[in-house]
Amino acid sequence: MSRPQLIDQIKQKRTFLCVGLDTDIDKIPEFLKSYPDPVFEFNRRIIDATHDLCIAYKPNAAFYESRGVNGLQSLIATYKYLPKNCLSIIDAKRGDIGNTSDNYAKAFFREDISEMGFDAITVTPYMGNDSVTPYLKYDGKWVILLALTSSVGSKDFQYLETEGEFLYEKVIQKANTWAGADRLMFVVGATKSTEFTNIRKYAPDNFLLVPGVGAQGGSLQDVCKYGMTPDCGLIVNSSRSIIYAGHDENFADAARAEALKLQQQMQAELEKAEII
Numbered sequence: 645m646s647r648p649q650l651i652d653q654i655k656q657k658r659t660f661l662c663v664g665l666d667t668d669i670d671k672i673p674e675f676l677k678s679y680p681d682p683v684f685e686f687n688r689r690i691i692d693a694t695h696d697l698c699i700a701y702k703p704n705a706a707f708y709e710s711r712g713v714n715g716l717q718s719l720i721a722t723y724k725y726l727p728k729n730c731l732s733i734i735d736a737k738r739g740d741i742g743n744t745s746d747n748y749a750k751a752f753f754r755e756d757i758s759e760m761g762f763d764a765i766t767v768t769p770y771m772g773n774d775s776v777t778p779y780l781k782y783d784g785k786w787v788i789l790l791a792l793t794s795s796v797g798s799k800d801f802q803y804l805e806t807e808g809e810f811l812y813e814k815v816i817q818k819a820n821t822w823a824g825a826d827r828l829m830f831v832v833g834a835t836k837s838t839e840f841t842n843i844r845k846y847a848p849d850n851f852l853l854v855p856g857v858g859a860q861g862g863s864l865q866d867v868c869k870y871g872m873t874p875d876c877g878l879i880v881n882s883s884r885s886i887i888y889a890g891h892d893e894n895f896a897d898a899a900r901a902e903a904l905k906l907q908q909q910m911q912a913e914l915e916k917a918e919i920i
């Protein structure tokens with residue numbers, strides 16, 4: 645999905661919500677366990693219940709890889725089921741030397757080889773240019789680089805000062821010399837909303853993938869106040885607060901109700917900023 649298509653989806657659907665598919669087999673309703681692929685069945689019902697309220701889905705690779713071959717089958721089935729008008733993000737947080745990154749890129753971008761052709765992948769920046777460029781070779785695919793994460797541990801490295809700047813500021817500036825805002829996004833945690841004004845100095849046009857609203861307590865309103873651009877520039881993810889909102893046969897309805905609350909708040913923010 646290109647940048648203009650993404651912006652168009654945000655305006656049409658009046659939302660910039662990403663539903664995180666962090667599907668833990670131990671947390672899904674018991675009645676789904678009789679299905680051949682319970683995790684896929686759970687995801688399928690969540691997607692059916694939310695696709696008009698969001699513009700992206702983000703399966704987190706850890707929840708699938710931890711189940712070995714079965715998990716990979718669930719991930720592939722989920723990828724294939726994702727609506728084409730939603731940005732598909734694999735939250736894999738990969739990063740390694742060039743030839744290894746080439747293979748991570750194949751794993752998640754080359755549908756002809758791996759059966760998965762996600763639109764975007766999250767990547768860690770700390771091994772530098774040659775670890776990131778293999779993902780940028782794929783025209784039309786997005787790299788979403790970790791900049792300032794929602795984690796408490798972000799202070800350990802991302803706030804280290806070097807040449808008068810925080811490391812996360814350097815990451816954003818350097819990475820923006822590798823690709824444009826039509827291919828590169830950054831992860832910035834909603835729990836860091838006070839930093840958004842600063843981040844926009846270095847990333848005025850990039851879309852930001854913002855996790856941390858919902859279970860981690862980040863404020864959607866603050867994220868919008870300090871991080872929104874004339875193109876919206878935000879994809880706000882929520883995983884647990886949506887997908888585990890209900891625990892019985894009605895879990896998909898409960899997920900929809902939570903997604904709807906966020907969509908309505910996002911619509912209000914888009915209207916306030918006169919984007920729609």
Ligand SMILES: O=c1ccn([C@@H]2O[C@H](COP(=O)(O)O)[C@@H](O)[C@H]2O)c(=O)[nH]1
Nearest residue numbers: 704793794833855858859860882883884
């Ligand atoms: O800084 C980061 C980067 C990634 N994540 C991921 O986003 C979701 C958040 O899930 P919630 O249930 O809404 O808290 C999850 O997949 C994380 O691995 C993040 O939280 N912070």
